[in-house]
Amino acid sequence: MAARGRGSACNGAAVLGAAAAVVIVGFLVMSAAPLAEAARYTVGDSSGWRFYAEGWAKGKTFRAGDVLEFKYNAVVHDVAAVDLAAYRSCTVPKGVRKMRSGRDKVTLRKGTHYFICTEPGHCKAGMKLAVRAI
DSSP states (O other), X not given: OOOOOTTOHHHHHHHHHHHHHHHXXXXXXXHHSOOOOOXXXXXXXXXXXXXXXXXXXXXOOBOTTOEEEEEOOXXXXXXXXXXXXXXXXXXXXXXXXXXXXSEEEEXXXXXXXXXXXXXXXXXXXXXXXXXXXX
16 A cells, blocks of 8 residues: 655645635635615605706715616606716707606616706706716
């Protein structure tokens, strides 16, 4: 019978096998962990999309994949996603898509998003919103 000393090939193989098993189990546990669900927000909370809505997002942390729902009276309001310049100036760029259902949902991507009501005077009265998703 051959003598086995410290560091023999048999002991090394056992250690490597155990290490591989630990890595595989760790991977399986991590891949089985549930992904964080996207949060759903009603813009303006129970009051909905309204005048002076621009402060609503303060203190909230938005993430890519979160959903904003704009609830409003579609007879008198709408929502349009715009760029920073249009947001600041409350101007409606040509060709901008206006959402008019009264229950519009927007899924956020990473970055800053700007929304305004395009009805005359509404944006200037604070019916606009900027949110940053991380």
